[in-house]
Amino acid sequence: MTLNKHALLGAYRKMSRIRAFEDRLHEENATGDIPGFIHLYSGQEAIAVGVCENLRDTDHIGSTHRGHGHCIAKGCDIHGMMAEIFGKEDGLCHGKGGSMHIADLSVGMLGANAIVGGAPSLAIGAALSSKTLGTHGVAVSFTGDGGSNQGTTFEAMNMAVVLKLPIVFVIENNGYGEATGTDYAVGAPDIAARAAAFGMPAAKVDGTDFFAVYETAREAVERARAGGGPTTIEARANRFYGHFEGDAQLYRTPEQVAELRRTQDPLVIFRDKVDRRKVSAKELDEIDEESRALVDDAVTRARAAAYPPIDHLLTDVYVSY
Amino acid sequence: MTLNKHALLGAYRKMSRIRAFEDRLHEENATGDIPGFIHLYSGQEAIAVGVCENLRDTDHIGSTHRGHGHCIAKGCDIHGMMAEIFGKEDGLCHGKGGSMHIADLSVGMLGANAIVGGAPSLAIGAALSSKTLGTHGVAVSFTGDGGSNQGTTFEAMNMAVVLKLPIVFVIENNGYGEATGTDYAVGAPDIAARAAAFGMPAAKVDGTDFFAVYETAREAVERARAGGGPTTIEARANRFYGHFEGDAQLYRTPEQVAELRRTQDPLVIFRDKVDRRKVSAKELDEIDEESRALVDDAVTRARAAAYPPIDHLLTDVYVSY
Amino acid sequence: MTTSKKTYREAVKEALAQEMRRDATVVQIGEDLRGGHAGTNPELESKKIEAFGGVLGVTKGLWGEFGSDRVIDTPITESAIVGMAAGAALTGLRPVAELMFMDFFGVCYDALYNQAAKFRYMFGGKARTPMVLRGMIGAGFSAAAQHSQSPYHVFASVPGLKVVAPSNAYDAKGLLIQAVRDDDPVVFCEHKTLYDTAAEVPDEPYTIPFGVANYTRQGTDVTVVALSAMVNAANDAADKLAAEGISVEVVDPRTVSPLDEEGILESVAATGRVVIVDESAARCGFGHDVAALIATKALDSLRAPIELVTPPHTPVPFSPVLEKAWLPDAARIETAVRKLVTA
Amino acid sequence: MTTSKKTYREAVKEALAQEMRRDATVVQIGEDLRGGHAGTNPELESKKIEAFGGVLGVTKGLWGEFGSDRVIDTPITESAIVGMAAGAALTGLRPVAELMFMDFFGVCYDALYNQAAKFRYMFGGKARTPMVLRGMIGAGFSAAAQHSQSPYHVFASVPGLKVVAPSNAYDAKGLLIQAVRDDDPVVFCEHKTLYDTAAEVPDEPYTIPFGVANYTRQGTDVTVVALSAMVNAANDAADKLAAEGISVEVVDPRTVSPLDEEGILESVAATGRVVIVDESAARCGFGHDVAALIATKALDSLRAPIELVTPPHTPVPFSPVLEKAWLPDAARIETAVRKLVTA
Ligand SMILES: Cc1ncc(C[n+]2csc(CCOP(=O)(O)OP(=O)(O)O)c2C)c(N)n1
Ligand SMILES: Cc1ncc(C[n+]2csc(CCOP(=O)(O)OP(=O)(O)O)c2C)c(N)n1
Ligand SMILES: [Mg+2]
Numbered sequence A, B: 001m002t003l004n005k006h007a008l009l010g011a012y013r014k015m016s017r018i019r020a021f022e023d024r025l026h027e028e029n030a031t032g033d034i035p036g037f038i039h040l041y042s043g044q045e046a047i048a049v050g051v052c053e054n055l056r057d058t059d060h061i062g063s064t065h066r067g068h069g070h071c072i073a074k075g076c077d078i079h080g081m082m083a084e085i086f087g088k089e090d091g092l093c094h095g096k097g098g099s100m101h102i103a104d105l106s107v108g109m110l111g112a113n114a115i116v117g118g119a120p121s122l123a124i125g126a127a128l129s130s131k132t133l134g135t136h137g138v139a140v141s142f143t144g145d146g147g148s149n150q151g152t153t154f155e156a157m158n159m160a161v162v163l164k165l166p167i168v169f170v171i172e173n174n175g176y177g178e179a180t181g182t183d184y185a186v187g188a189p190d191i192a193a194r195a196a197a198f199g200m201p202a203a204k205v206d207g208t209d210f211f212a213v214y215e216t217a218r219e220a221v222e223r224a225r226a227g228g229g230p231t232t233i234e235a236r237a238n239r240f241y242g243h244f245e246g247d248a249q250l251y252r253t254p255e256q257v258a259e260l261r262r263t264q265d266p267l268v269i270f271r272d273k274v275d276r277r278k279v280s281a282k283e284l285d286e287i288d289e290e291s292r293a294l295v296d297d298a299v300t301r302a303r304a305a306a307y308p309p310i311d312h313l314l315t316d317v318y319v320s321y
Numbered sequence C, D: 001m002t003t004s005k006k007t008y009r010e011a012v013k014e015a016l017a018q019e020m021r022r023d024a025t026v027v028q029i030g031e032d033l034r035g036g037h038a039g040t041n042p043e044l045e046s047k048k049i050e051a052f053g054g055v056l057g058v059t060k061g062l063w064g065e066f067g068s069d070r071v072i073d074t075p076i077t078e079s080a081i082v083g084m085a086a087g088a089a090l091t092g093l094r095p096v097a098e099l100m101f102m103d104f105f106g107v108c109y110d111a112l113y114n115q116a117a118k119f120r121y122m123f124g125g126k127a128r129t130p131m132v133l134r135g136m137i138g139a140g141f142s143a144a145a146q147h148s149q150s151p152y153h154v155f156a157s158v159p160g161l162k163v164v165a166p167s168n169a170y171d172a173k174g175l176l177i178q179a180v181r182d183d184d185p186v187v188f189c190e191h192k193t194l195y196d197t198a199a200e201v202p203d204e205p206y207t208i209p210f211g212v213a214n215y216t217r218q219g220t221d222v223t224v225v226a227l228s229a230m231v232n233a234a235n236d237a238a239d240k241l242a243a244e245g246i247s248v249e250v251v252d253p254r255t256v257s258p259l260d261e262e263g264i265l266e267s268v269a270a271t272g273r274v275v276i277v278d279e280s281a282a283r284c285g286f287g288h289d290v291a292a293l294i295a296t297k298a299l300d301s302l303r304a305p306i307e308l309v310t311p312p313h314t315p316v317p318f319s320p321v322l323e324k325a326w327l328p329d330a331a332r333i334e335t336a337v338r339k340l341v342t343a
């Protein structure tokens, strides 16, 4: 572990922003002003951030329906994200995408994706670009435990091995796909072992521990960048909210959720594990403050922002019939 | 190994018929009278027969584009098959299916399939029927090494494990998918291990050896029938002809093919391994004679048979617009 | 026969439950039809709690009555779901598979269009594939580009598939029972904005035959052909225009395939003017199919060009203001009708 | 500009080769584009032997010139092929992916229709996806129900996709070069029965713009709209009918999407009679789309009902006698034309 103070604060800042963003969205959604479906990332922050802190702006990631955390970790603008989620013209996709399709190619974010299993094959495409163009770029595909059962995911893994592509498949195992337990839906208990059988190194890591994720991802990203081919990382963490906002979560009890929040909070665990000689609690508290203020500002601006003009309905597509 | 004389002769008869059927089709195709594409099974006979000798008429199999061997092993009528391949009204599908779609539900043959990776999910459907209806039926899915890379195949495997379905996935590894080597296209060298990682028993077997296949399949079929869930069998054998008739086979040399025919012929290997106290060479020779005569008759009748009447174009579909 | 007020959601559920009671070979297959398998809530199994009952509650209650062997929760694995249903249908079951959002057909279409749809013909009439594929269609929920589509035109173009898209609770129940009993594969499209709409629906099982259009409004000046959620928009337009003295006939084909050609042509013959409203596509959609039907078979009865009201040729936008502009509505239908009668 | 006689196959290959020479970001992705990777023939690598060069020889020669990094053979894994192409197109490459038979779109359609096609719009105009998906379409080879379809109507109904279906070698080369240079995803449909047809084709690279129809026959009595292999049938019919004194204009739109609406409507306005010939589908197909175009925008110029010539609503049968009856041909076109002129 060689992270200096600057890097540690930077990583915590991202986790903190994700948390503030999602907690606030949970409240905003209750007002009824957010259109459509949203899926919150709270509880899994250490995965997105632990992985993306190893990436450059020119590296690419593919994401999921639960994409806010990946966006923030990869450097998407908070204001642009919030405005997008509210369906406003200022949004990163000018209101055309929404929560499930936030993208920002300028920071290498290939888009949240509303199709479970959609990202892996797109991500190997980014890896192919890096390999072909010789940019030494790396691609990361984020997929859930549920998405790990899609054939598209397996096909991308095999292709990546065959073509020795610079990619890391991150499987975020949060125990559920919607309301169905991973222990039911994944026939074999071990998702990483399934990936390993495709012929690549595969590791399991505690996804609530930023430091563990960071180290595991560092190795995988370095291997990919050096031309060593793909890796899979199965990271175990929990989502603190329901599958989507509105989920009554009958598949687990409020006590169970409370216990998870108490014992498996990646932000708390970061505080516990971080080197106190480098980083003080006060500094982290300040970051949390700053995150909440930033998100507060983002909500205020997003709410005040204009909806897209109607005639934008017909732009951004090659031709209107 | 507890096969009695009757069973041994029966098994050899099926292998012999497949060989006679395919060798003859190779010749017939050269006349230009066979419409469309055909893919011959010669060299892999021990797999289809070794597996299907463990099945009942009420069990089901799903097949591939290279389906003639599976059809014969499962008990499809040789005349009906030949007529189908010639596109005649007498064909098992009345000429509407052709080589790549021969089916006979009355003997549990769910159809050859022109989509690589098409059969596995259909076969688990048959397994689900058995399980739900309590018929103690077993389903078998035949897939090639190439097809083992399709996501549909992996999804069927995971589903079978989750629902504990009575199915056997047979992966026929003949070293090639079209002109591409298995050692290139399958990222990990071991297809069986890939299946095992999905959480089921998986075995590798010499697919040129009827006895080895039979034994391995017996165990798997028994496990399935007893409610023990799915198994995968990777069986290694060779195809003696090109990928399809017309393939110049530049990916291997004529000497290599000659060597395979010399050393890895499942019919010869059967003769070498069969208990000579039970079965004599003469009996096997007679079976070969009989197979050739049967196929000869099938060709004669298929050639003489009528094409379907034009108005059958519009039958067998719910409504004609 | 007693009736009661039921929502579209309840009508669908009742159809499924009644068919499952009648026929032990009917099974449900899909993701989170129940919800809660494995997982960790200790009360679930003992109290027969469903964690989901379908993502919008449509299958709620089925698992409690029929259990895990007939209400089969699966991993996220649509190609195995549809393929398994097709294989099961070939071998003795009558599976009802759920795709959640029909938009997901892209990950599993082969099993539907190249397999299930073709067996009967390709096997020379010797196979039947009695399966239903249920799923949600439609825009209006701000569900964005990948969860708002209505691809019934794609399904209808496949020989061997039957395609149903009911516009109200009564039709939903009768057509779904028909679908389950049918020996061909049927794609059953449920518009997500209709789930909470209610109608008087018989309590007993009943069937509505495929290929029979329903005239939801009778009129003499203009025919409006509309399907699924568009029927409500068409009815609203018709009611509004009636007040202006324009008499509109609304024809709801109910099934996209088979299509009640006569039912449409008869109305057009009587009115001589037709507006086709369709959510499926701006190109090669169901609306174009109906227009072609009329232009090939009833051209002489047309007194004005056909008016086609579809979304623009763009993906479904997320932002509610854009989505509203994207979706055909009563106002656009009224404009089209007025254009025809003043032409 | 020199020209030479080239087959459709050669024209496609030349377009690919020339674009690869011009632009280092153009790569080919597919199954057995070369053929022979790994495997066991010791001569392959040393002598640069291609074992396949595409299943019908279309890409033969490319691997020898450009090597395995730009002519990328893959496992049998279409959803990874199309998804990888889409992701690569988003990030700097111009991939040309091959689907072998377009019928295979069922196993990988999501990557095309929900991903590649939607990025530009869904991401607010901030993405471009310059990829081409090539593949064979069409009946006539006795390739049976799963290898003979022409699903361009399905692709054309997707906003964001461009869809091309050339009828001759000249168009094939110019349209394919255009497709490779285009910044939107393009589906390029090659009719397998056309590969051996030849035409004079310029040796240098050239482009043909999308959305511009080609009049392959000029005439005054009846317009025949036909695409891909159907253009030859239409031309044959036109030549035959010319001898009978019936003057037929054949309009080949060449691109299904965008569609040259004006090019079609102009001809119809002049002749007042139209036959649409289309191999895609008997329901919700491309032919219906063209019929709807005319019925909505040019009804007044029609002197007779539109004639639509499509296959029946059945899968493609295997037996040659049935397949021949299935496929629209010159005789059916002639019958339709005669019906119109004598009406
Ligand atoms: C192809 C497809 N199938 C189903 C869905 C519906 N769906 C959305 S999220 C989800 C669960 C995904 O589970 P997982 O991959 O574990 O991600 P998580 O929600 O736990 O982050 C499902 C089934 C979908 N969007 N796409
Ligand atoms: C989905 C799909 N992709 C590609 C093809 C073309 N194709 C037909 S057979 C074949 C090779 C199959 O290889 P394998 O599974 O090993 O079977 P084998 O031919 O060796 O018996 C391919 C690529 C197809 N029919 N379907
Ligand atoms: Mg999960």
Ligand SMILES: [Mg+2]
Pocket (backbone or CB within 6 Å): B144, B145, B146, B172, B173, B174, B175, B176, B177, B178
């Ligand atoms: Mg093989």
